[in-house]
Amino acid sequence: xxxxxxxxxxxxxxxxxxxxxxxxxxxxxxxxxxxxxxxxxxxxxxxxxxxxxxxxxxxxxxxxxxxxxxxxxxxxxxxxxxxxxxxxxxxxxxxxxxxxxxxxxxxxxxxxxxxxxxxxxxxxxxxxxxxxxxxxxxxxxxxxxxxxxxxxxxxxxxxxxxxxxxxxxxxxxxxxxxxxxxxxxxxxxxxxxxxxxxxxxxxxxxxxxxxxxxxxxxxxxxxxxxxxxxxxxxxxxxxxxxxxxxxxxxxxxxxxxxxxxxxxxxxxxxxxxxxxxxxxxxxxxxxxxxxxxxxxxxxxxxxxxxxxxxxxxxxxxxxxxxxxxxxxxxxxxxxxxxxxxxxxxxxxxxxxxxxxxxxxxxxxxxxxxxxxxxxxxxxxxxxxxxxxxxxxxxxxxxxxxxxxxxxxxxxxxxxxxxxxxxxxxx
Amino acid sequence: xxxxxxxxxxxxxxxxxxxxxxxxxxxxxxxxxxxxxxxxxxxxxxxxxxxxxxxxxxxxxxxxxxxxxxxxxxxxxxxxxxxxxxxxxxxxxxxxxxxxxxxxxxxxxxxxxxxxxxxxxxxxxxxxxxxxxxxxxxxxxxxxxxxxxxxxxxxxxxxxxxxxxxxxxxxxxxxxxxxxxxxxxxxxxxxxxxxxxxxxxxxxxxxxxxxxxxxxxxxxxxxxxxxxxxxxxxxxxxxxxxxxxxxxxxxxxxxxxxxxxxxxxxxxxxxxxxxxxxxxxxxxxxxxxxxxxxxxxxxxxxxxxxxxxxxxxxxxxxxxxxxxxxxxxxxxxxxxxxxxxxxxxxxxxxxxxxxxxxxxxxxxxxxxxxxxxxxxxxxxxxxxxxxxxxxxxxxxxxxxxxxxxxxxxxxxxxxxxxxxxxxxxx
Numbered sequence: 001x002x003x004x005x006x007x008x009x010x011x012x013x014x015x016x017x018x019x020x021x022x023x024x025x026x027x028x029x030x031x032x033x034x035x036x037x038x039x040x041x042x043x044x045x046x047x048x049x050x051x052x053x054x055x056x057x058x059x060x061x062x063x064x065x066x067x068x069x070x071x072x073x074x075x076x077x078x079x080x081x082x083x084x085x086x087x088x089x090x091x092x093x094x095x096x097x098x099x100x101x102x103x104x105x106x107x108x109x110x111x112x113x114x115x116x117x118x119x120x121x122x123x124x125x126x127x128x129x130x131x132x133x134x135x136x137x138x139x140x141x142x143x144x145x146x147x148x149x150x151x152x153x154x155x156x157x158x159x160x161x162x163x164x165x166x167x168x169x170x171x172x173x174x175x176x177x178x179x180x181x182x183x184x185x186x187x188x189x190x191x192x193x194x195x196x197x198x199x200x201x202x203x204x205x206x207x208x209x210x211x212x213x214x215x216x217x218x219x220x221x222x223x224x225x226x227x228x229x230x231x232x233x234x235x236x237x238x239x240x241x242x243x244x245x246x247x248x249x250x251x252x253x254x255x256x257x258x259x260x261x262x263x264x265x266x267x268x269x270x271x272x273x274x275x276x277x278x279x280x281x282x283x284x285x286x287x288x289x290x291x292x293x294x295x296x297x298x299x300x301x302x303x304x305x306x307x308x309x310x311x312x313x314x315x316x317x318x319x320x321x322x323x324x325x326x327x328x329x330x331x332x333x334x335x336x337x338x339x340x341x342x343x344x345x346x347x348x349x350x351x352x353x354x355x356x357x358x359x360x361x362x363x364x365x366x367x368x369x370x371x372x373x374x375x376x377x378x379x380x381x382x383x384x385x386x387x388x389x390x391x392x393x394x395x396x397x398x399x400x401x402x403x404x405x406x407x408x409x410x411x412x413x414x415x416x417x418x419x420x421x422x423x424x425x426x
Numbered sequence: 427x428x429x430x431x432x433x434x435x436x437x438x439x440x441x442x443x444x445x446x447x448x449x450x451x452x453x454x455x456x457x458x459x460x461x462x463x464x465x466x467x468x469x470x471x472x473x474x475x476x477x478x479x480x481x482x483x484x485x486x487x488x489x490x491x492x493x494x495x496x497x498x499x500x501x502x503x504x505x506x507x508x509x510x511x512x513x514x515x516x517x518x519x520x521x522x523x524x525x526x527x528x529x530x531x532x533x534x535x536x537x538x539x540x541x542x543x544x545x546x547x548x549x550x551x552x553x554x555x556x557x558x559x560x561x562x563x564x565x566x567x568x569x570x571x572x573x574x575x576x577x578x579x580x581x582x583x584x585x586x587x588x589x590x591x592x593x594x595x596x597x598x599x600x601x602x603x604x605x606x607x608x609x610x611x612x613x614x615x616x617x618x619x620x621x622x623x624x625x626x627x628x629x630x631x632x633x634x635x636x637x638x639x640x641x642x643x644x645x646x647x648x649x650x651x652x653x654x655x656x657x658x659x660x661x662x663x664x665x666x667x668x669x670x671x672x673x674x675x676x677x678x679x680x681x682x683x684x685x686x687x688x689x690x691x692x693x694x695x696x697x698x699x700x701x702x703x704x705x706x707x708x709x710x711x712x713x714x715x716x717x718x719x720x721x722x723x724x725x726x727x728x729x730x731x732x733x734x735x736x737x738x739x740x741x742x743x744x745x746x747x748x749x750x751x752x753x754x755x756x757x758x759x760x761x762x763x764x765x766x767x768x769x770x771x772x773x774x775x776x777x778x779x780x781x782x783x784x785x786x787x788x789x790x791x792x793x794x795x796x797x798x799x800x801x802x803x804x805x806x807x808x809x810x811x812x813x814x815x816x817x818x819x820x821x822x823x824x825x826x827x828x829x830x831x832x833x834x835x836x837x838x839x840x841x842x843x844x845x846x847x848x849x850x851x852x
Contacts, residue, residue: 038789067753067767097749099784131746132785237750306732310844320557323523324663327493341493358525359558363464415841418736 003388010169010385011157017174018157021181021206023052023246026155028162029147033136035093045162046140046147047089048112049202049244054083054122057208057245059215061222069094069238070101070135071125074109078124087124087202087242088112091165091187094198095127095135096237104135111141115148126200128165128187128238156185156204163187163200167275168383173267175260178252180207184264188272198236199226199272203243203264208251217254217261218243225265229273229409230303241265273409274389278416280380281312281373284391285408290400294335296408298396301329303410312392313412315377317369319353319361322346322394345397348372380416429814436595436811437583443600444583447607447632449478449672452581454588455573459562461519471588472566472573473515474538475628475670480509480548483634483671485641487648495520495664496527496561497551500535504550513550513628513668514538517591517613520624521553521561522663530561537567541574552626554591554613554664582611582630589613589626593701594809599693601686604678606633610690614665614698624662625652625698629669629690634677643680643687644669651691655699655835656729667691699835700815704842706806707738707799710817711834716826720761722834724822727755729836738818739838741803743795745779745787748772748820771823774798806842 004010020026028047035042060079062072078084088109095101105127110120127135160170164187171186188199203218222241252260274282285302287295302308305325311318323346330336342357349372352360376392397403430436446452454473461468486505488498504510514535521527531553536546553561586596590613597612614625629644648667678686700708711728713721728734731751737744749772756762768783775798778786802818823829 037785037787038792064757065750065753066756066762066765067749094746097746097780097785131744131750132787237746237753306839306843313844318557320520320523320663323493324491324557327491327663330492331490336492339492354523359463359523361463361558366464413732413844415844417732418739418839418841418844 004385007384014157014172017172018155021204022248023206024204025050025151025153026159027147027150028158029143031139031143033139035133037133044092047159047162048147050086051246054085056083057211057214058084059218060242063239065237067237069096070105071127075124085118085122087126089126089163092129093133093135094129094131094238096131098134104137107137108140112144128198160185166277169385171271173264175263177256177260180249182260182264184268186268199239201241206246206248208247209245217258221261221265225269229269273411274386276411278380278414279411280377280414281412282391283410285394286405287396288403288405289398290403295406297329297333298326299408301325303408309413313414315370315373339398343399347395349393380414430811433810440598443598444581447630448674449632450630451476451577451579452585453573453576454584455569457565457569459565461559463559470518473585473588474573476512477672480511482509483637483640484510485644486668489665491663493663495522496531497553501550511544511548513552515552515589518555519559519561520555520557520664522557524560530563533563534566538570586611592703595811597697599690601689603682603686606675608686608690610694612694625665627667632672632674634673635671643684647687647691651695655695699837700812702837704806704840705837706803706840707838708817709836711820712831713822714829714831715824716829721832723755723759724752725834727751729834735839739840741796741799765824769825773821775819806840
C-alpha cells in the first residue's frame with residue numbers, strides 16, 4: 001500500500017517500472033485536427049507500441065458492447081492473423097458510430113504499415129474519446145512519419161501519459177518473471193465496468209509463451225481483474241486488453257507467468273478504479289459464499305448501487321443501503337432465494353455491521369466507521385498522482401460449506417463525477 | 427402539461443383533487459422519538475387511511491427486494507385476509523433489518539385496532555425512512571389516540587404531506603370514473619426503480635369492484651407505470667402500492683375503471699420521478715420494436731446509465747452515450763444480437779440523432795438540442811412545487827413488423843442527487 005506526496009514522486013516510481021521488455025519499442029506524437037462535427041481544432045495524441053519482429057504470440061479481449069467501435073471490429077478479425085507487430089493508439093476520437101469508421105482506421109494502419117515495412121493486417125488500432133466523431137484519418141496520416149521517427153527502446157512512460165483522456169495520472173505496472181518481465185500500461189477513467197470497459201490495456205512481455213497459452217492466461221487474468229471493476233456500470237464501446245510477447249527470453253514456469261500477469265492486471269485494474277472520473281473512495285468488496293455467480297452478483301450490486309456509492313462518498317457507513325442493494329439483486333436473480341439473510345454477515349473495515357438477522361450498530365461504532373471511511377478518502381478533484389492506495393474494505397459472507405471468495409472493485413459517486421460527465425464534451 | 431408559479435398555486439391544485447371518496451376517512455399526527463441507535467430526538471409523522479367498514483375489495487403490490495421490511499412481510503400475509511380496514515403509515519424509520527420488526531409493527535397495529543374496534547389483522551403498516559433503526563413502538567402507540575381523534579372525511583392532502591421524507595412536494599392524482607372516483611397519493615423520491623421501489627402509493631376508490639378484478643387491474647396498472655420508472659435503479663426494501671375500494675358507488679364499466687386507474691397511476695409515477703432526489707430533468711424514453719422484453723431493456727439501459735444521466739443533467743445531447751448504453755445492454759442480454767444497429771433510429775425531442783448506421787448530427791443541431799434540454803430542466807434544488815411538467819422525450823425505434831411501444835421514465839444525475847444521498851442520515 002503506497003502513498004505518494006507529489007506528482008514527481010509518483011512519476012519517479014513509474015519511471016522505474018517503465019523499461020520496455022526486450023524486443024519492444026514505443027513512440028508518441030501529437031497533432032491538431034478539425035472535426036467536421038464541431039467547430040474548432042482539438043489536440044490529439046498518437047502512440048505506437050511496436051515489436052521489432054512480428055510475433056505469433058498475441059491475444060486480446062474486447063468489449064461486449066454491441067455498439068462497438070471500429071478498432072474493436074478490426075481487432076476481433078486480427079485475432080485470426082498469423083502474426084501481429086504492434087498497435088497504434090489515439091485519444092480524443094473513439095471512432096465509434098461513424099459510417100466510414102473501419103475504412104478510416106484501416107487507411108491509417110495502411111499508411112503506418114508502409115512506413116514500418118509491415119502489412120496493414122499486422123497492426124491493431126485502439127481509440128478512445130468522443131463517440132460519433134469521424135476519425136481524422138488525413139491529419140493522423142500526416143503525423144505518422146514524425147511518430148515513426150520517434151521510436152525508442154527505453155520507456156513506456158511517454159505512452160502511458162499520451163493515451164490519457166480524463167485520466168489524471170498515468171498507469172503502469174510491472175512484474176519480474178523468470179529472466180524476463182511483464183509490463184502493462186492502462187488508460188481508463190470512468191465508464192468502467194465488468195466485461196471490460198473505456199479502458200485500453202496493453203501488456204508486453206519478452207517471455208516465450210505460445211499463443212494458445214498466452215490467450216488462456218490473458219482470459220483468466222482479465223476475468224479476475226478487469227472484469228471485476230466498476231466505476232459507473234457502463235461498459236464502453238471501445239475497450240480492449242491486448243497482450244504481446246516478443247519471445248526474446250526463455251519461458252517461465254506457467255504458474256509463475258500466471259502469477260506475474262495477475263499481479264500486473266490486478267494493479268492496473270485497481271489503478272483504473274482509483275483514477276476513475278471523480279473517484280474519492282475505492283471500494284473493495286469481497287463476498288464469500290458457496291455459489292460463485294450469486295457472490296459476484298452480490299458484490300456488483302453493492303458497487304453499482306448509486307445509494308451505496310453516494311453514502312460512501314459522504315463517509316456514511318450506511319449498512320442499510322448495503323443490505324438493500326443486495327436484497328434488490330437477490331429479489332430478481334435466478335437462485336436469489338437460496339441466500340438466507342439471517343445467515344448473512346457484513347463487515348466494513350473489519351467491523352461487523354450485520355449478523356444473525358440483525359444490525360450490529362451503535363453510535364460509537366458508527367462514528368468509528370465514519371472516521372474509517374474518511375481515512376480511505378481522497379479528494380476527487382485531486383490531480384496528478386494518487387495520494388494513497390487505500391480501499392474501503394467491505395466483506396460479505398453468506399456462509400455455507402466449500403465457500404469461495406469473489407473480489408470486486410468499485411468507486412464512490414461524487415459531485416466531481418457528475419461535473420466531469422456533465423461537461424465532458426464542452 | 428401544467429406549469430406552476432408558486433407552492434400555493436400547486437397546493438391549490440392538489441386541494442381540488444384531494445376530496446376523499448365516499449366511505450374513507452384519514453388522519454395524521456406527529457410525535458418525537460429517541461432511537462436507541464443514535465443520540466437525539468427525531469420528529470415522526472403518522473398517517474392513517476381508514477375505511478368506515480372493512481372491505482373485501484383490496485389489493486397490493488410489494489417490492490421484490492429480498493431484504494424486505496417488516497411492513498412488507500406483514501402486508502404479504504394480509505393479502506389472504508377476508509377483509510381490511512385501513513393502513514397506518516409512518517415516516518423516518520423504515521422498520522427494516524431490526525430483529526423485532528414484525529413484532530413491533532404488529533404491536534402498534536394491535537393498539538390501533540383496539541382504538542378503532544378492529545382486529546389487528548385488518549390493518550396494514552407502511553413505513554419509510556432509515557433502514558436498521560428499530561420502530562419506536564411505544565412512542566407511536568402513545569400518539570395513536572391523538573391520531574384516531576383526528577380522523578376527518580374531507581381531504582387526503584394532509585396525509586400526502588405527512589408521508590413525505592425527502593420528497594419536496596406532496597403528490598395526489600384523481601380520476602372521475604362513472605359515479606365515483608379514484609384518488610391516489612404517493613410518497614417517493616430517490617431509490618425508485620422498476621419493480622416498485624421507496625415508494626408508497628395508496629389508491630382509494632368508492633367504486634364497486636370485486637377483489638379479483640381490483641387486483642388484476644392494480645397489477646396491470648402498476649406494471650405499466652410504477653414498474654417503469656427509475657430514479658437511481660435501486661429497488662427499496664419497503665415499497666408498496668395498495669388499493670382499497672369502499673364499494674359505496676355503483677361499478678363502472680371495467681374499461682373505464684382501467685382507464686381511470688391507469689391515469690392516476692401514470693400521473694403519480696411521473697410525479698415520483700420529477701420529485702426524485704436532486705432531479706433536474708425527467709426523461710421519457712419510448713422504445714418501439716417487435717420484441718417487448720428487449721425494448722424494455724433498451725429503455726431501462728438508457729435511463730439507468732450514469733453517463734447518459736450526467737449528460738442530460740449537463741444539457742448535453744450526447745447521443746454517443748445513448749447508443750453506448752444500449753449497446754452495453756444488448757451485448758449481454760439474451761437475444762440482444764437480434765437488434766441490428768443499422769436499423770436503429772434514435773430521436774430526441776423529435777429530432778433524429780442516429781439513423782441507418784450513422785449519427786445525424788451537426789453543430790447547429792447540437793446547439794438546438796442543448797437548448798431543448800435546457801428548456802426541459804428544473805433547478806434540482808427547487809423545493810415546494812414542480813415548476814413544470816415537461817419531459818426530455820427520447821425515442822428509439824428498432825423497427826420490424828408488429829412493433830409495440832414501451833415507455834419508461836427516468837431522471838438525470840445531478841450534484842444535488844449526490845449531495846442528498848451523501849448526507850441523508852446526517
